[in-house]
Amino acid sequence: MLEASEANELIDEAIERVEEREAKTVRKERKFRDRLSLLVGIFAVCLAVVHLVGAGLLRENVVQTIRASDAYNYMQAKKVRQVVLQVGAVSAPAAERDKLLAQAHALDLPDAKGHGIGQLQEAADELSADGIRAGKVGERYEWAETALQMAIVLLSIAMIASSRMIALGACVIATSAIALAAATYLHAIG
Numbered sequence: 001m002l003e004a005s006e007a008n009e010l011i012d013e014a015i016e017r018v019e020e021r022e023a024k025t026v027r028k029e030r031k032f033r034d035r036l037s038l039l040v041g042i043f044a045v046c047l048a049v050v051h052l053v054g055a056g057l058l059r060e061n062v063v064q065t066i067r068a069s070d071a072y073n074y075m076q077a078k079k080v081r082q083v084v085l086q087v088g089a090v091s092a093p094a095a096e097r098d099k100l101l102a103q104a105h106a107l108d109l110p111d112a113k114g115h116g117i118g119q120l121q122e123a124a125d126e127l128s129a130d131g132i133r134a135g136k137v138g139e140r141y142e143w144a145e146t147a148l149q150m151a152i153v154l155l156s157i158a159m160i161a162s163s164r165m166i167a168l169g170a171c172v173i174a175t176s177a178i179a180l181a182a183a184t185y186l187h188a189i190g
Contacts, residue, residue: 029162032162032164032167033159036155036158036159036167037159039155039167039170039171039174040152040155040156043148043151043152043155043174044152046148046174046177046178046181047145047148047149047152049181050141050144050145050148050177050181051141051145053141053181053185054138054141054142054144054145055138057134057135057137057138057141058134058135058138060130060131060134060138061131061132061134061135061138062131063131064127064128064130064131064134065127065128065131067127067131068124068125068127068128068131069124071120071123071124071127072120072124074115074120075117075120075121075124078107078115078117078120079107079117081107082104082107082108082117085100085101085103085104085107086100086101086104088100089101089104137184137188140180140181140184141181141184143177143180144177144178144180144181144184145177146177147173147174147176147177147180148173148174148177148178150170150173151170151171151173151174151177152170152174154166154167154169154170154173155167155170158170
């Protein structure tokens with residue numbers, strides 16, 4: 001039979017073992033949460049960088065689209081002037097007609113400033129294409145940005161749920177987002 005003091009010692013030892021296990025579990029959870037907090041910070045920095053680059057490209061898209069629109073408008077104004085000169089030449093006296101037709105023809109000719117109708121058309125087309133390219137690249141950065149936002153939210157959920165699987169999923173999503181942003185950047189500069 002167990003004496004009271006021996007039973008007390010066994011109970012105290014059992015309590016100590018339980019407390020040690022609980023403390024170890026708390027340390028593990030704290031370490032897990034600390035690592036997730038660090039990942040949230042890293043992903044937030046990546047998100048900020050991706051957003052900055054993507055927003056710059058979307059602004060570039062808008063600027064190029066405006067420039068293309070301006071070039072198209074200037075070209076159209078020159079075409080209207082050309083038509084007015086040609087129509088005016090129809091009813092003008094012969095001496096005046098040749099002068100008006102020469103002015104109308106001169107609007108088509110390339111010049112040093114790039115203001116010939118054909119030159120303006122080429123410049124506007126190029127600006128439009130540049131804007132479209134910037135917009136498409138910007139969209140890839142938006143995808144990466146959205147994925148990083150999702151990863152940060154999932155890490156927050158993983159912290160609350162103490163779920164390593166959710167944390168792993170968040171890391172996979174964030175890694176994919178960072179890879180997409182890096183590939184987009186390398187493709188753009190290459």
